[in-house]
Amino acid sequence: MAADIISQLMTFARKDSVALQSISFRSFVNEALKLAKVAIPENILMTHNICSDDLIIKGNITQLQQVILNLINNARDAVHGVHAPKIYISLRQYLPNKKFILKHQIPRNNHTYAQLTISDNGCGIEKEDLQRIFEPFFTTKAQGKGTGLGLAMVFGAIQTHHGVIDVESNLNAGTRFDLYLPLEQKAINEFDLNSPVEVIRGKGETILIADDDTQVRDILSKLLTGLGYQVLQAEDGCMAVELFKTHQNNISLLILDVIMPNMGGIEAAANIRIYKPSMPVLYATGYDKNNVLVNALKEDGSQVIGKPYSVATLSRMVRMLLGH
The missing domain is CATH 3.40.50.2300 (Response regulator)
Structure with a gap:
């Protein structure tokens, strides 16, 4: 537990000095899902729909891996005890609409994004807690079950990648996270x-x-x-x-x-x-x-x-x- 806290605090400390490189987000997500599946119990149905486009982004491998594993592990915990537990992951290209641009106050530059969605049919999040889930050290998990840094790290990492994050949740119906990372305008292999x-x-x-x-x-x-x-x-x-x-x-x-x-x-x-x-x-x-x-x-x-x-x-x- 102490090592996990130190690792996540270090992520915050490196926020302004993280090295980003051109990567295929599709390939990266496929590899990350292989790692994530190891920690998913057999009774949980984990499915995915990954697009065929490479979706080249400027990314940091370590941070993005932590982001995906954090969100999938949270989904795993959320579906514990649920009948027919499910986790769904999708990846696609996304062109922002007017509502998205206004909500996130991003420039109108016709920039396209890679949209990674991770959803579950678990316990959901209370409405009053939903506004605080990205705060450091805030957690709804039982004592000893979480540090309260996982989602704060996710939020910080997405900001480092000049992306945005949306979350929707309904109590006893599940939670959905949408991560949007800007694609490189000119992707060069x-x-x-x-x-x-x-x-x-x-x-x-x-x-x-x-x-x-x-x-x-x-x-x-x-x-x-x-x-x-x-x-x-x-x-x-x-x-x-x-x-x-x-x-x-x-x-x-x-x-x-x-x-x-x-x-x-x-x-x-x-x-x-x-x-x-x-x-x-x-x-x-x-x-x-x-x-x-x-x-x-x-x-x-x-x-x-x-x-x-x-x-x-x-x-x-x-x-x-x-x-x-």
């Missing part, structure tokens, strides 16, 4: 800034890819096939290991999502390398390429590619790992 656009084709090698997102997996498969590779697909780490056992003499490279249900990419690679220690691995992640996890992944000679990535970058990293 960071991988294309300082690198040539040449696409390097394959030579018919077989690549095993694993990602639990069907859309991401299908697109990656089509890209690799178009580059001249053979592709085997797995929906999680367990399936990847089994596929490798069957086709290990033909597989030349693994492309693994870091976080997947049942078994993630790191554990899958470790299991596969029991059979072939020299197997090259390219990890795909929506997180900051400079964070501790990513740096650790590179220690065994593997490489990391951040989502979203360009075809040219993908083609070069694949050829580099294949040693050609």
